[in-house]
Amino acid sequence: MLGILSYGGYVPIWRIDRSTIALNSGMGSMGGERSVAARDEDSLTMAVEAGSDCLAGFDPKDIDGVFFATASSPFRQKTASSIIASALDMRKDVYTFDFTASTRGGTSAVRAALDSVKAGSARKILVIASEHRVAQPSSVFEQLFGDGAAALLIGDDGVIAEIEGFRTASDPIPGPWQMEGQDYMKTFEPKLDRLSGVLEDMPTVTSGLLEELGLTSGDISKFALAGPDPRSYMDLARVMKFDPKTQLEDPMFSTVGITGTAHCLLMLVGALEKAKPGDRIVCASLGEGSDAFEVKATDAISEVSGKHRGTNYAASKRMIPSYGRFMDWQGTRDSGWPPNDSSCSVVTFWREEKWAFPFYGMKCNKCGTIQYPIARTCINCRTIDDSQEVKIAKRGTVFTFAHDYLYAHGLIPADGVNPGTRVMSNMEDGCRIWLEMVDCELDEVKIDMPIELTFRVLHDKGGYRFYGWRARPVRG
């Protein structure tokens, strides 16, 4: 049996009220909130979060491939999936591939993973779709878009939802697009995209899929569909003949927004979280055509319930207080922060990959002290070259801390108003680490508070992007 072995999700903790955005543009508010990636998050870091959530309970060394899908890769050249695989502590012979440039990439990656498992070249492949699209200020997309990620583990052993069919269509409709050198996504004629893409490609593919499986829309418990805006779901329900009230999985528009490549997969995760054995779910994407696949929950679905944070991430939130802060984080205005003109060695970064990505420290063979980073000499008993590399615990408590108004995170000069919070943490394995703390309010940071690690952009220096782990308050 081929299908989904596990699922995971991620939504950044930050939200902005759409009325706050509306106030700036003069456009009416679409209501509710949208999620916003923090200043140090991008599609890659969110993918690590969702992937990590999906792999809870699995040995990462047991995964044969990582397929990363996004229309907002931080890199024009460089696979994000290679960094994601390392951050998730996978084997060196893991097969990594990025599906980029289309919001259809997430479902295409599911198809590729499925085919690989079917062909026998892999047993388990982690598919992660993640999106952090920065919309043009004052455009309608500012309110429509949200940031988030979803992950599915595809394989043939321990299936919680069998993938019974997959169908696709390719259609070079005009938009949306983003060309080299363009800062934001463009569209030419949304009406045409709507008629040809949303209302033709997706229904055609989906009805073909159901027909192939001998099913009707009435047999489907939930539809997890990509849509360019909240209104499109009503149109799709009409054309595809399902009841939006009972059969449409919550598109999370009022809490998260349209998360591009991740969107229909995040909805699928939401549907799987609630699915009972035998429930059928259809997941369909959009992007120069459409992909659709149908899954049927197995008896094993009940066993994973509550084991992953998935769409629960959407429930914990903090509000971004102003449109200006939103612009600073999105990078859509020159924020006036002091320049970051120092440089870092990319060579050092490469050499110390094991500290930076999978977060290994060392354990002294003589005194047993676990310490970070990996060094040749034990900081406690001072024995040289007698230690082993160990993975550091991802949770701990604050031993002490400081809010630094001189240097922000990433050792970038601060503006004197927004401090960099750092915490000296005692991890669950006894390791002591000095970490930068994110996703928190200043006055909530206290000695002894529990923290967990989160994968973030440490800084962009010398034209290169450096990633690593930071601390955050434990998210519910």
Next chain:
Amino acid sequence: MKKSIRDRVAIIGTGITKFGERWDKSPESLITDAVCEACDEANVDLQKEVEAGWVGVAYDTTGASANALTDPIALYGKPVTRVENYCCTGMDAFRNACYSIAAGVYDIVIAAGVEKLLDTGGSGLKIDQMYPHTTLVAQSAPGLFAPGAMRAFKEYGWTKEDLGRVAVKNHHNGVKHPKAHFRREITLETAVNAPMVCSPLGLFDCCAISDGSAALILTTPEIAKDKVGEGNYATVKAVAQAVYTRYPFNDPNYTGISIPSTVDAAASAYEQAGITNPMKELDFGIVHDCFTIAELFHYQDLGLCGTGESADLIREGVTSIDGAFPINPDGGLKCFGHPIGATGCRMVAEISRQVLGRAEGYQVKDAKAGLAHNLGGPLSVAMVTIVGTPEWEPGG
């Protein structure tokens, strides 16, 4: 068998420039002023008599290598070394110079330090050049002490007011020092309510970014008598240093409330000087009050009081200039700022002047011997120097 450095090196000349925002002065000009003042006081001909030099410069933007000393004063054809050791830079230049005299290799040498921090712009010390690492977390200078302050507040019940008392005391002392950067009294209220720099450290908990230079002429006690005469030179009783990790906050043994490099440097210095009770046997101290909380940590790490008792010392006025054991009678880094390369040399110059009774206006009564303490880097490098009159003996 190791031999103590006690009374084998004499300080015969000291030079201290005005510290502060010396926008119009170059580092070359500042160090020239300090060196000339020290040579005049030492009755030494710079070109003819100074045989070697050590110069403390922390930032490359201030000066490069030996030329930071040689070019401003055209001291050519002689061995000169630049020393860099975080905030101990200046005192470590002095330490190396001491050894050359104690070893009998030279008769007269110079130790000088200079830093032009204002020329680099920005707020606080430039840290990014000192921590070029890509992933390990670093912080500003106050960011090194603020976490310890949080622990001390929790464990000892020290307060923001205690920190403020350190600032008030040192500012009071600095008013009298003509070379200090800041020369005005502050109130406890001002100190406690100042804008935050790195919580819980506010503006008045931090020393300033300043420019300045200091120089010392060293020789043997025998030559000192000849050069400046009895009563006009001090002798080195101890010069100690100890180093710990660059990443203390990754160290599971770090407590936040004690700085082990200071503890070890102090133990070594007291052994060299033959001291068992510094509070009783010494008369005063000049400690590295880069941040107010640091001064409180130093009290206990230098053995002036028991663990957790530092706040009592400041509350009870023990360390005031008229107290039982004055700390920073000169005004400290709080009033002088901290031009890195210059600071350690200035501290040694200050204790030398105190024991010779030359600290007019800020003189510690009956000062015969005192200590100077430096702390550099991420709490990693500490130095303790003890200087006294040639007649001073431990045990007193």
